[in-house]
Amino acid sequence: EIVMTQSPDTLSVSPGERATLSCRASRSVSTNLAWYQQKPGQAPRVLIYGASTRATGIPARFSGSGSGTDFTLTISSLQSEDFAIYYCQQYNNRPGYTFGQGTKLEIK
């Protein structure tokens, strides 16, 4: 099983500033990496897939990068609605795609 590790567990950032979230895989997943955002009481929604492709309707302030084992999600200028929990997920090998433990993005 591929283990996904996110850092940090909690990130405190002020509105309008940039946030950088990291995700590391225990072995290469190529660019088969997605990022999800989850708000309290809601199902997650996909933000990024293929490591860097924004999903439909996702604002341009969200960007993803990386390949192999190291990935980054960047939110260029934080809006109030961006404070949430973010998960990375690898989908390189069926079955049993795995998620990171999540990064909570909170208001500083």
Added chain:
Amino acid sequence: QVQLVQSGAEVKKPGSSVKVSCKASGGPLNSYGISWVRQAPGQGLEWVGGILPVFDRINYAQKLQGRVTITAAEPTSTVYMEMSSLTSEDTAVYYCVEDSSGFYKAWGQGTPVTVSS
């Protein structure tokens, strides 16, 4: 765009079983895959299992093998996830997700399952 609607919340006794449904709309069921992902209270996301009807393929998480059964009823575009021998560790929100590309574009609203005596 696939839309997924799940059955309602369940409360079960330890040792019993639960069956959760997921009705899909937006295309025939054999044109995409459906997986189940669960989230225990305050915890992260865990893949439970999935079905790819077009390949007649079903897979389960190794730790749940033998306790989980996923079936599909194509005429009603409904996928079911049944879990047996429930314990308190199975208390979670269970989501069905569209799983055709590996990442999950569409999610059901979630079904809370509480296991309590």
